[in-house]
Amino acid sequence: MEDFNKLQEELKKLPKYSLEIDQKAKVLHSLRSQQNSPKKTFFLAPFFTVIGMCSVLFFLFFTNEATNKLSAHPGTVFTLPDRDQEVVGVEGKIGILVFKEQFVAEDMRRGSKLMLYYWGDPNVLVGKKYLVEAENKKGKKVELSRGILSDGLYIEDAHALANFPPFPTEGEWQLSFYVEDVLFDAFTIDVYPPFPKTEHYTLLDSPRELPVGEIFELYIESTIGEKEEIDVQLIDNKGNLMEETIFQRESLGYRNSQEIYLYKGDITLKDHGSWKLIIDGEQTGLFNN
Structure with a gap:
């Protein structure tokens, strides 16, 4: 210029x-x-x-x-009349017998030893190859199970004993069931966030499953079990101590040759909100109920 x-x-x-x-x-x-x-x-x-x-x-x-738009309808919880069991799925077509009818991200416990129930023509089900696949809204796909369908145990027309791997993330997932590579049916489920955990302790109940304002019996899993009892504190999102209780050691089990200890105790969540636990001096991250 x-x-x-x-x-x-x-x-x-x-x-x-x-x-x-x-x-x-x-x-x-x-x-x-x-x-x-x-x-x-x-x-x-x-x-x-x-x-x-x-x-x-x-x-x-x-x-x-x-x-990645999920096209299936949400699965529903229904009762099998001949054995008074609740399953999640599509009534009259497909059902999964899983603990509390609910999956939790990163959890291998609820996915182990599941029962898959099929209703339809036994001639096109029994002895046929099946595949169960999961997909979320981000396009992540997980093969949950594959095998051969067997005769029905009760009123269902075919069944299979399955072991699902853990869902990697929380949120909405679509489960698609194939028989001989043909889609048999599909439905969506809401996978809960991972269980609150510390370095050595894991809560075995999802906070979303806990009733509000009621005393509820909880189990905590641990990889260390030297103590007969452990101190558990409930802290709100402002850092206030809301409850302190003692969990007693209940039993000893094994997973992959590793000793697993269970502790049992009671906690009351008085309202919906964000919380954390301090278990034997170890702190979980914040979680919502």
């Missing part, structure tokens, strides 16, 4: 007959255009870059949502 002003002053000093006014204007306009041109490029380049990035993100966002 300084060079342009200097040149403009020099033009003014020229003899009047050297250039007409309109000719001077053309020269100045040309010089100004050349000087401003790089600046326009400088400012417009980032602008168009941002517009391009937004367009790509917009496309990816809506493409991803469309690709």
Whole structure:
């Protein structure tokens, strides 16, 4: 800009007959255009870059949502009349016998030794290959089980004993059931967040399953069991001590050749909110009930 002003002053000093006014204007306009041109490029380049990035993100966002939209209806809990058992699934088609009719992320306990019940034509079910696959809204897929369907044990037309791997994340998952690679039925479930845990202790009940305002018996699993009893404190999200109780050691078990100890005690969640536990001096993260 300084060079342009200097040149403009020099033009003014020229003899009047050297250039007409309109000719001077053309020269100045040309010089100004050349000087401003790089600046326009400088400012417009980032602008168009941002517009391009937004367009790509917009496309990816809506493409991803469309690709991973779950199409099945939510599963329901229904009772098997011949044995008074509750299962989750699609009544008259498919049912899963699982503890409390609920899965918890990262938990291998509830997924072990499940019963899968099928209703339909036994001729197209019994002795056929089955596959159970899970998918969430982010497109993450997990193969839950595969094998051969057996005769029904009771009123169902076919069944299978299965072991599901842990669901890697909480949230909505669609379970699809295939027989001989053909979709038999599907439904969605809400997988709860992982159990609250510390380095050596894990709560075996989901906070979402605990009744509000009632004394509830809880179990805590531990990989160390030197103590007959452990101190458990309930802390609210402001750091206030709401309850303190003693859990007693109940039993000893094994998982993958590792000793597992169970402690039992009572806790009362007086309201819905965010909480944490301090178990034998070890602190869990915040969890919601």
